[in-house]
Amino acid sequence: MSDLVVPTDVGLFCPAGGFYIDPWQPVERSIVTHAHADHARPGSQKYLCAADGLHVLRTRLGADAAIEAVEYGQALAFDGVTVSLHPAGHVLGSAQVRIEHRGEVWVVSGDYKVATDRTCAGFAPLRCHTFITESTFGLPIYRWPPEAAVWDEINRWWRGNADAGQCSLIYAYALGKAQRVLSGVDGSLGPIYCHGAVERLNADYRASGIELPPTVYVGNVTDTKTFRTALVVAPPSARGTPWLRRFGDFASGFASGWMQLRGARRRRSVERGFVLSDHADWPGLTEAIAATGAERVLVTHGATGSMVRWLSEQGLRAEAIATRFEGEQDESPDPVADRIGTEEP
Numbered sequence: 001m002s003d004l005v006v007p008t009d010v011g012l013f014c015p016a017g018g019f020y021i022d023p024w025q026p027v028e029r030s031i032v033t034h035a036h037a038d039h040a041r042p043g044s045q046k047y048l049c050a051a052d053g054l055h056v057l058r059t060r061l062g063a064d065a066a067i068e069a070v071e072y073g074q075a076l077a078f079d080g081v082t083v084s085l086h087p088a089g090h091v092l093g094s095a096q097v098r099i100e101h102r103g104e105v106w107v108v109s110g111d112y113k114v115a116t117d118r119t120c121a122g123f124a125p126l127r128c129h130t131f132i133t134e135s136t137f138g139l140p141i142y143r144w145p146p147e148a149a150v151w152d153e154i155n156r157w158w159r160g161n162a163d164a165g166q167c168s169l170i171y172a173y174a175l176g177k178a179q180r181v182l183s184g185v186d187g188s189l190g191p192i193y194c195h196g197a198v199e200r201l202n203a204d205y206r207a208s209g210i211e212l213p214p215t216v217y218v219g220n221v222t223d224t225k226t227f228r229t230a231l232v233v234a235p236p237s238a239r240g241t242p243w244l245r246r247f248g249d250f251a252s253g254f255a256s257g258w259m260q261l262r263g264a265r266r267r268r269s270v271e272r273g274f275v276l277s278d279h280a281d282w283p284g285l286t287e288a289i290a291a292t293g294a295e296r297v298l299v300t301h302g303a304t305g306s307m308v309r310w311l312s313e314q315g316l317r318a319e320a321i322a323t324r325f326e327g328e329q330d331e332s333p334d335p336v337a338d339r340i341g342t343e344e345p
Contacts, residue, residue: 004081004099004106005132007321012108012132016101017081019048021108024323031083033110034094035060035175048076050085052121053093055204056175072121088112089123090278091176092205098126107292108132111301113277114284115147119179119210125291130298132321133289136279137257138303144257144281151184154274157253162190162229167250171270174198174235176278179205179212181233181255187213190229193221195243198233218246239269257281286310 005012011023019029026043033039035049035056047067049057054069061067070076072095075084085095090111097108107128114123154170161168172178174197182192182202192215194202199217206212218232227247236254238244252270257277280288289297289311296317299307304320311318 004101004104004130005108007323011323014078014081014099017078017083017099019078019083020044021097022110029078031085031097032057033088033097033108034091036091036111039110048083048085050087050093050095052208053091053095055207056092056201059200059204060175072124086126087121087124089114089117089120092120092179092208092210094120096124096126098128104129106130106132107294109134109288111136111279112288113280114288115144115280117147117180117278118183119176119205119212123288125288127293129294130296131289131292131294132298132300133285133307134279134301135285135299135304135307136302137277137281138285138299138307140282142257142260142281143283144260144277145275147184147276150255150274150276151186154181154184154253154255155186155189157251157272158185158189158231161251165228167227167230167232167247168253169232169234169244169247169250170253170255170274171236171239172198172233172255175201177255177276178202178233178235179210180276180278182212182215183210185213185231190231191216191226193218193227193230193232195232195234195238197235197237224248 005014010025012021019031020027021031022033022039023030024041028045030044030047032047032049035053040057040060042061047065049069051069051071057067072086073084075082082100084098086098088094088096088110090113099106105128107126109132111134112123158168172181178198192213194215195218202212202215253272253274254270255274255276259273259275297311299320300323308318308320
């Protein structure tokens with residue numbers, strides 16, 4: 001039996017169904033796992049996404065893109081191939097693509113995490129014969145702390161800065177990470193201001209039914225003294241730009257899974273690192289793969305070699321497949337900020 005999904009120069013392709021999954025060049029029919037720029041590229045004739053992600057995908061692709069949105073679990077037929085989208089737990093609207101044809105079931109996971117997240121639907125394990133998994137953090141050293149401990153750490157940092165009359169500026173990727181940070185901070189500690197790229201996507205999250213604390217676009221702040229007790233959420237693309245001058249003396253932090261590594265905070269030129277990722281850590285990856293019951297696992301993005309070796313040792317048929325974008329591309333630089341435009345200095 002031929003493979004249901006094959007890698008091509010354009011992206012992952014299902015020959016039997018005539019569609020691509022997260023293609024990086026324009027195609028006739030694109031199924032999008034989520035709206036990060038390494039997965040949602042402009043120019044295709046038709047797009048399919050999960051309904052939860054429609055607002056953010058529209059922001060990513062523009063008003064003219066032909067986007068069809070379906071509910072999680074809703075089955076569609078493409079030339080005899082049955083396709084459905086299921087929660088991936090990565091960011092709002094992220095989906096795994098389940099593909100069934102002549103009794104064979106494949107699942108393309110996109111990016112995913114198994115940890116709880118109040119800003120998106122939780123990861124749903126799917127039984128399949130072949131599972132295509134990411135491995136951004138596919139090494140045993142990556143093990144995320146409990147989410148509650150991260151919120152406590154961020155809130156203590158903000159409170160201490162506010163008591164000292166110093167602005168707290170945290171870098172978080174505009175789509176997904178920023179909203180997850182906002183969902184966990186204590187809004188009673190002071191005002192919360194956001195970079196324009198973040199605030200635009202906050203609106204998309206609220207329009208999708210996600211509760212976030214009150215936030216204000218930085219450009220609308222008239223009393224700069226309020227920055228002294230504020231939390232400011234900005235994308236990494238704002239680092240080192242004139243946009244930062246308005247805050248005077250500020251403390252900087254960065255929310256990312258990479259903060260678990262020694263030296264990552266120094267390389268990012270920030271004072272504090274908060275270990276918070278929208279990708280699965282090592283236990284999450286191995287748990288998710290085992291839950292599929294798949295006999296064959298194709299590995300993409302990140303530490304593919306290590307993950308393939310480990311899976312092979314567990315008796316699974318495992319191999320790596322290459323994609324144009326490798327690693328946590330949605331986290332560096334921030335494409336939404338570039339698309340919306342830079343703010344005034």
